[in-house]
Amino acid sequence: MNETRDPAYARRRRPVRHAVAAATLAGALPLAACAGDSPSALNPAGAGAIRIAGLWWVLFWISMAVFAEVMALLVWALVFRRRHDTRVRHGQPLRFVAVAGAGVPLVILVVVYALGLRDLAALGAAPGRDAPTVEVTGHKWWWEVRVPGVDGATANELHIPVGERVRVRLRTADVLHSFWVPQLMPKTDLIAGEVRETWLHAERPGRYRGQCAEYCGTQHAHMAFQVVAEPRPQFEAWLARLGSPARQPQTDAERRGQQAFVQGTCAGCHAIRGTGADARVGPDLSDVGSRWSIGAGAVPNDAGHLGGWIANPQTVKPGSYMPPQPVDAERLPDLIAYLRSLT
Ligand code: CUA
Numbered sequence: 001m002n003e004t005r006d007p008a009y010a011r012r013r014r015p016v017r018h019a020v021a022a023a024t025l026a027g028a029l030p031l032a033a034c035a036g037d038s039p040s041a042l043n044p045a046g047a048g049a050i051r052i053a054g055l056w057w058v059l060f061w062i063s064m065a066v067f068a069e070v071m072a073l074l075v076w077a078l079v080f081r082r083r084h085d086t087r088v089r090h091g092q093p094l095r096f097v098a099v100a101g102a103g104v105p106l107v108i109l110v111v112v113y114a115l116g117l118r119d120l121a122a123l124g125a126a127p128g129r130d131a132p133t134v135e136v137t138g139h140k141w142w143w144e145v146r147v148p149g150v151d152g153a154t155a156n157e158l159h160i161p162v163g164e165r166v167r168v169r170l171r172t173a174d175v176l177h178s179f180w181v182p183q184l185m186p187k188t189d190l191i192a193g194e195v196r197e198t199w200l201h202a203e204r205p206g207r208y209r210g211q212c213a214e215y216c217g218t219q220h221a222h223m224a225f226q227v228v229a230e231p232r233p234q235f236e237a238w239l240a241r242l243g244s245p246a247r248q249p250q251t252d253a254e255r256r257g258q259q260a261f262v263q264g265t266c267a268g269c270h271a272i273r274g275t276g277a278d279a280r281v282g283p284d285l286s287d288v289g290s291r292w293s294i295g296a297g298a299v300p301n302d303a304g305h306l307g308g309w310i311a312n313p314q315t316v317k318p319g320s321y322m323p324p325q326p327v328d329a330e331r332l333p334d335l336i337a338y339l340r341s342l343t
Helices: 006-035 048-084 094-124 231-245 252-263 303-311 330-343
Strands: 133-139 142-146 153-155 158-163 166-172 177-180 184-192 195-198 206-212 222-230
Touching: 048 094, 048 177, 048 184, 133 158, 133 177, 133 231, 153 158, 158 231, 166 177, 166 184, 184 195, 222 231, 252 330, 303 330
Parallel strands: 133 166, 158 222
Antiparallel strands: 133 142, 142 153, 166 195, 177 184, 177 206, 206 222
């Protein structure tokens, strides 16, 4: 009889097949996390994250070795010892327990502790006094970005010169948040009433995703940001843009949009440099057209999503502190055109 057609045989084999599938999936997941430009701590792109990834791999291979040792002992106990005399000579088990149960773990713990101390000291070392500084304030649920000595602000996006260490000064405007750029640096918590410091370093240009890593309420998941690492001249151009007035409207629609913004409810919470709108409740919108997303990673930044966001942010990011806007249906396209032009 063909055993693969036997239903009883198939039933017996099913758990084995499930186990193989689960093991394959478990094996593939870490590999997928390392692939391409995935925003994973195992795909490091800067000095801080490289240390963390190194420590991760050391711990991973130690765990693998311990796992293999335990499995080998288990097989030995189940197969080998059963076939032979199970009586052990006096003193043998005690020696074995002392070496495998205390000696080996002690060596592992001391080595891991020393490596941890080394990396902790390296990560805690402040960048030089002349290092560029960026100030980031966590809000429910977005990131305010400023540079000391520069007038303007932006949101959910900060720029750093590639290859340099940049000091990041962290504050929170409300509850605990945590600043985490997996590919560049481990987490730093933002604590009410304190100014925390960390640094960022990217060894190649690119956009690195950051994420709030401390649960802070309904929209914690939509509290993402980007770190843009770029050559020095581009970084300096960003600083200059941050300090200058927003782009002037060029078309009639943009002009009407600006008027609607300044005279309407928008200006009650937001700033656009050079327009008279200078409220600081919500994000500064002087460069909103160039940002990577709307709502700190909630939706892509395009005209359609922007219109939906203005009309009713609660459908896009429920719980967000921006209320629905009573914008005239005729004015909405103008407002969208104006905000899209702010690059
Ligand atoms: Cu902010 Cu979670």
